[in-house]
Amino acid sequence: MKLIVEKDYEELSRRASEILVKEIQDNHEIVLGLATGSTPKRMYELLIEEYKKGSIDFSEVQTFNLDEYIGLSEDNPKSYNYYMQENLFNHINIIPENTHIPNGKAMNLESYCKEYEDSIKRAGGIDVQILGIGTDGHIGFNEPANELEAETCVVNLSESTIKANSRFFASDVMVPREAITMGVGSILKAKKIILLANGEKKRNVIKDLLEKPIISTHLPVSLLRLHPNVTIIVDEEAYEGEK
């Protein structure tokens, strides 16, 4: 795992955006795995700026999002679908059919998850996967547990995630209890992975990831140790080791 420590959130976002700009320039048909949450927001703004400057073209880019809450329709402002339209897709020339976000209102969730997984395979797999990280070490919505799912699946959110994500809702009780998430296997099949973490809240989990040389389903992010091409970009607040 390659570690990059940037001074602050702005620099972290710039570094991540620079890497993605180069990847998109090198491969116009790139398949991107995208994350939501507060972490990648500024990176998306910077990508929009690069698009407006003419440095990148999304017309042949495909995207697959990591996760979505179950029960929220795509026009619900709390849904990850809405987030992606607002924070990226509405501002670039991506073709809507080339964007994929799990459908939290799918009728048959089991067959839907299989279909989502198959659509990633049909696209040729993910070239670059962007990841955030939960304070409990989750990636996507793969929560710490005795077992983790390999492929796209329905999961129950942990209490700590419900609490952490309640900041986007009116209260804890409004946070959906279930979500669809790409599995850890779906994530690990990406050719490259870029994990972003900023702020003091992520310091403990980043410390666990970097300092404990273990792989555990109780720290889902530790499975990234199995992947040959992971770049972790943190800011100084999220990192307490030597720079």
Ligand code: GLP
């Ligand atoms: C959420 C999402 C994750 C995200 C993480 C961190 O629960 N399911 O995909 O990476 O939590 O979110 P944030 O960037 O807001 O800290």
